[in-house]
Each structure stands twice: as C-alpha cells, then as structure tokens.
Amino acid sequence: QVQLEESGGGSVQPGGSLRLSCLASDYIYRSYCMGWFRQAPGKELESVAQIDGDGRTAVVGSANGRFTISKDNFKNTLDLQMDGLNPEDSAMYYCAAARGCGRKTQCSGGTCYEIVPESDFTYWGQGTQVTAAS
Secondary structure, eight states: OOSEEEEOOEEEOTTOOEEEEEEEOHHHHHHSEEEEEEEOTTSOOEEEEEEOTTOOEEEOGGGTTTEEEEEETTTTEEEEEEOSOOGGGOEEEEEEEESOOOOEEEEETTEEEEEOOGGGEEEEOOOEEEEEOO
16 A cells, blocks of 8 residues: 655766656545655755645755656656755655645745645655765
C-alpha cells in the first residue's frame, strides 16, 4: 500500500539537474498539502518546497530560483525539478504530506516565507539521496 514513495535521486556534477518524483496514495494526493524536505549529515531537516491543493507553491531559501515544485494529476506524483545543483544541495530528500495547510511565517537567510510548519506533516516517504559533487 503506497503512501508516499520517492524516486529520482542520484549523483550529478555541480551545475547539473535532477528531477525527483513522489508517488502518493490517491487520498493523500487529492486532499493534503505536500512538500519536499531535505536533511544533510549533521544538519537539521529543512523545508525545500511546498504546494497546496490550489496549486500555490513556496520554494524556500537557497532552492528559490533553482528548484520548481509541481504536481502531475495523471500520475498522482509530486515532482521537484532541481537545476543548478551545487554541493550544498547534497542531502537525503523526503516527500511529505500534511492534512492541513495552515501556513506560518518562517524566515531563512534573511527572507521570510509563509509555509506549512514541518510539525504539521504527518506522512513521510523513505527518502532519496541527492549528491552534487565533482
């Protein structure tokens, strides 16, 4: 029984691209806010991008301007297109879903975003590794 299942991770040269996909169970895909998080060794889990049921998106921090989050309604997948990858993007990437879409202000690198808090995400995938290195 699929809840959330990620795919698409791998290793690329700096400047390269990867596309992650998260296959979601139907009731999660249609009803939940969904997002991508990442965690590098020795660092805290951080939000990367989110999308709600109306298609509103938020891409957070250093990913802003390089990553794009989207949903494929034919495949029931949550996708993350990552361009211009650099070594600082290397991490385990997780797909997650939140029943509610209540947003709160969170600030990263001097910029503030209205995003669903990490604590509201109740479904998590197993993760997929992304590595950008020479």
